[in-house]
Each structure stands twice: as C-alpha cells, then as structure tokens.
Amino acid sequence: MAMQTPQRPGKVRVLIIDDSALVRQVLSEILSQDPGIEVVGTASDPLIARDKIKQLEPDVLTLDVEMPRMDGLTFLQNLMRLRPMPVVMVSSLTEAGAQVTLDALALGAVDFVTKPRLDVERGLNNYAGELCERVRNAARARVARLQPASAAAAAQATPIKYRTTDRLIAIGASTGGTEAIRVLLEQMPADAPATVITQHIPAAFSKPFAERLDRHSKMTVVQAEDDMPLLAGHAYVAPGGLHLRVQRSGARWRCRLGEDDPVRRHRPSVDALFESVAQAAGANASAALLTGMGDDGARGLLALRKAGAATMVQDEASSVVWGMPGAAYTLGAAQQVLPLAEIAGALLISTNVGGT
Known part of the structure; x- marks a missing residue:
C-alpha cells in the first residue's frame, strides 16, 4: 500500500x-x-x-x-x-x-x-x-x-461502518419494571446500541430475570459481570445486591460492579447507574426511567440531561407506580414523558441507530 x-x-x-x-x-x-x-x-x-x-x-x-x-x-x-x-x-x-x-x-x-x-x-x-x-x-x-x-x-x-460503543442506552425501573423492561426490549432490534439496565430486584432473581428478557428480545441479554465490555446488540442487567456502573476504558465502555453502600436505600441503584453513564458517555447516551416507587433515578436522570443525553420517563397512565418517573419529571430531568409503548422508539431515535 x-x-x-x-x-x-x-x-x-x-x-x-x-x-x-x-x-x-x-x-x-x-x-x-x-x-x-x-x-x-x-x-x-x-x-x-x-x-x-x-x-x-x-x-x-x-x-x-x-x-x-x-x-x-x-x-x-x-x-x-x-x-x-x-x-x-x-x-x-x-x-x-x-x-x-x-x-x-x-x-x-x-x-x-x-x-x-x-x-x-x-x-x-x-x-x-x-x-x-x-x-x-x-x-x-x-x-x-x-x-x-x-x-x-x-x-x-469488515464493514466500514465500524460498530463501536459510541451510543449507549440506560434504563432504570422498580415496581412494575420487570414487565415494563420486557415490553421495551421486545421492541429493540438485534443491532440496538449497548443497553445497561438497573431494576430493583433481589439477588436470587436477577439472573433468571436477565434470562427471561433474553428469551423475549432480539438483543442478547445477560446479567452484567465486572469488567464486561459493552457491545452493540447486547443488554446488561445489574445483579441483585450490586451496583452496576459504566466506566470508560480507552474508547470503550465496561461494566463495573460494586458492593459499596446503597444509594437512595437501593443496591443496585438507578442513580448510581445513571450518574456513571452521565460521566462516561454524556451526550452519547439516552436514558429512560420507568415505573417504580420512590425517587431513585430522578437525580441521575437530571445529571444525564445536564450532560447532554436524551432523557425520558414513562407516563403516569402506563406506569404501575409513578413514583420514580414522577420525581424525575418534577426535577425537570425528563425531556419527554411517554407511554411505555413509545419509549423504545424514542430511545432508538435519540441514539441515531444505524450509524452515519
């Protein structure tokens, strides 16, 4: 050459x-x-x-x-x-x-x-x-x-549209979230951006939950492991009892698990995930806070919005409990308030799926 x-x-x-x-x-x-x-x-x-x-x-x-x-x-x-x-x-x-x-x-x-x-x-x-x-x-x-x-x-x-982890989706939920996340992931294409998920769930249930999501999604859904690289077409569920965070490693992103103190009384905490995504990915991320009790995730979603990410919450009518998304809405963290059926499409549009 x-x-x-x-x-x-x-x-x-x-x-x-x-x-x-x-x-x-x-x-x-x-x-x-x-x-x-x-x-x-x-x-x-x-x-x-x-x-x-x-x-x-x-x-x-x-x-x-x-x-x-x-x-x-x-x-x-x-x-x-x-x-x-x-x-x-x-x-x-x-x-x-x-x-x-x-x-x-x-x-x-x-x-x-x-x-x-x-x-x-x-x-x-x-x-x-x-x-x-x-x-x-x-x-x-x-x-x-x-x-x-x-x-x-x-x-x-090798396709010139080299697939890297330049887009990232973050999802948080609690009460009613196991089904809401299933509905959302069912609408995602197989080549969707890497997706990180924190659902308030006991440790014994998080792996079966990830396996169930995998059966219902075109994406590959796994329980996150420490230092696992984030790849397009894959979704990573926080293990029960451990915080899931995203850390930048060079030009890539990796999962980081932690046993540090609960945040907003939760471990895993949506705030812990969202705040790490805001720091590691910023405007390259989009995030949705789904149904759940309490206010975990609201401050993290606000941090994401301030970092330039696209942010949205599930609307009250389609939520089992409009606590977490309602708290985020009150803080001004959400750019959009959407019914559950529209959130997957909004996340995909926000991350410009398909490359340049």
Missing part, C-alpha cells in the same frame, strides 16, 4: 485529528519539541480536518478512530481514495493485532501508536520519542491511492 520515497525538504508538517482537546494539546507539545516536525494545525473531527488539509497541506496526519460525525476508518477510506497521504493512527483501539489496526493498515494507514488507556497525558509523553520517529518515518512514505476494488474488498471483510 505504501512505498518509500524521499521526503520533501524542510520540517514534516503534521495535522493532528482527535476529538479530545487534551490529546490534541499533548500531541502538539510532543511533536513540536522535535526539531524536524512542525504541527501546522489540529482538528476535533474529520469534517473539520477535511477543510484544514486543503488549507494547510500537511505531510502527515495523526488520526484517532472514534470521533464525532465520522469515525476514523470511514475518513481514512475516503482520504485514501480521494487524496492519499501518510497517516499514523493514534488511538486506544489501534493495538497490535487488533482487528481495527489491520483494517486501518489495509485502508492505507502507514503506522500506528497506541493511545494509553489511563493517564493519557503521562502515557503519551512516555511514547514521545517513538511517536516522533513514526511520524518522521511516515513522511517518507508515498501512499498509493485506494482503488475501488481494494475498497470493496476491505468493506467486504
């Missing part, structure tokens, strides 16, 4: 493409310290990058995989087809041997550097020498144009 060729005179001009402001800043500082490299600009997503490539004419791009508006692999394919140039992938997904790395290299990326999963600033500085070397080496590569046949073959091997 790439052939070595003499580098043009002068410093290597680099454009950094990453949705994280911190990563853009750290990469700029690292690369700018190299006397042979000049950072000519940064871009927070591929659409901005497209315009800056025309304006700045960089020699090399550094490119993340998961970004808003267009994922890195789709952008890379378009770039190599229309304006081929050296690209170094810098992402927590691009690890040696990982399928996404092979996809990126097949599409024309010259090299890759793994973005640290924890303490990104410190980790990237530890990779400073390696990163600069790979960027300088990439500048010496002549990148061949991606031919239609090659693009078709790559698309056939």
Whole structure:
C-alpha cells in the first residue's frame, strides 16, 4: 500500500485529528519539541480536518478512530481514495493485532501508536520519542491511492461502518419494571446500541430475570459481570445486591460492579447507574426511567440531561407506580414523558441507530 520515497525538504508538517482537546494539546507539545516536525494545525473531527488539509497541506496526519460525525476508518477510506497521504493512527483501539489496526493498515494507514488507556497525558509523553520517529518515518512514505476494488474488498471483510460503543442506552425501573423492561426490549432490534439496565430486584432473581428478557428480545441479554465490555446488540442487567456502573476504558465502555453502600436505600441503584453513564458517555447516551416507587433515578436522570443525553420517563397512565418517573419529571430531568409503548422508539431515535 505504501512505498518509500524521499521526503520533501524542510520540517514534516503534521495535522493532528482527535476529538479530545487534551490529546490534541499533548500531541502538539510532543511533536513540536522535535526539531524536524512542525504541527501546522489540529482538528476535533474529520469534517473539520477535511477543510484544514486543503488549507494547510500537511505531510502527515495523526488520526484517532472514534470521533464525532465520522469515525476514523470511514475518513481514512475516503482520504485514501480521494487524496492519499501518510497517516499514523493514534488511538486506544489501534493495538497490535487488533482487528481495527489491520483494517486501518489495509485502508492505507502507514503506522500506528497506541493511545494509553489511563493517564493519557503521562502515557503519551512516555511514547514521545517513538511517536516522533513514526511520524518522521511516515513522511517518507508515498501512499498509493485506494482503488475501488481494494475498497470493496476491505468493506467486504469488515464493514466500514465500524460498530463501536459510541451510543449507549440506560434504563432504570422498580415496581412494575420487570414487565415494563420486557415490553421495551421486545421492541429493540438485534443491532440496538449497548443497553445497561438497573431494576430493583433481589439477588436470587436477577439472573433468571436477565434470562427471561433474553428469551423475549432480539438483543442478547445477560446479567452484567465486572469488567464486561459493552457491545452493540447486547443488554446488561445489574445483579441483585450490586451496583452496576459504566466506566470508560480507552474508547470503550465496561461494566463495573460494586458492593459499596446503597444509594437512595437501593443496591443496585438507578442513580448510581445513571450518574456513571452521565460521566462516561454524556451526550452519547439516552436514558429512560420507568415505573417504580420512590425517587431513585430522578437525580441521575437530571445529571444525564445536564450532560447532554436524551432523557425520558414513562407516563403516569402506563406506569404501575409513578413514583420514580414522577420525581424525575418534577426535577425537570425528563425531556419527554411517554407511554411505555413509545419509549423504545424514542430511545432508538435519540441514539441515531444505524450509524452515519
């Protein structure tokens, strides 16, 4: 795909493409310290990058995989087809041997550097020498144009609409919730976004509950386990007696279980789940608070709304008990109040199912 060729005179001009402001800043500082490299600009997503490539004419791009508006692999394919140039992938997904790395290299990326999963600033500085070397080496590569046949073959091997956990659905319920959740999940397609569920339920019943939901849903429904990755087409039910939280790990999300103190007198707690989703996913999430007694989940739903997530509650007429959803409505946490039959569709619309 790439052939070595003499580098043009002068410093290597680099454009950094990453949705994280911190990563853009750290990469700029690292690369700018190299006397042979000049950072000519940064871009927070591929659409901005497209315009800056025309304006700045960089020699090399550094490119993340998961970004808003267009994922890195789709952008890379378009770039190599229309304006081929050296690209170094810098992402927590691009690890040696990982399928996404092979996809990126097949599409024309010259090299890759793994973005640290924890303490990104410190980790990237530890990779400073390696990163600069790979960027300088990439500048010496002549990148061949991606031919239609090659693009078709790559698309056939792995769809370019690379499914990641960039959308997340969160559901909370209590009294009447076991049936409400069943009705909701029955309406979900097999490729729905990863879905996390907290239902107030005793420990002995949570696994059979998840198994029952699995029989009634096109999605794969399981009882959550600690450190389990969140995948599209899967729903994860909080085990009875344990809090379920979502934690970001690099560009992915994982389940975290905890035996810490009850929240709003409950463990699992809907507030604990919703607040973690607000922190880990923010505007990439949508959430529904269903029938239930008390007020657990109301403050968490408000945190989600403030974080930019789409929020909704089940209406009083279709709820067994309008305690939890009513409390959320009173707090101003809900953007929509919907009958149960309409909530699945609203969650799917809010998460833009089907990709870009």
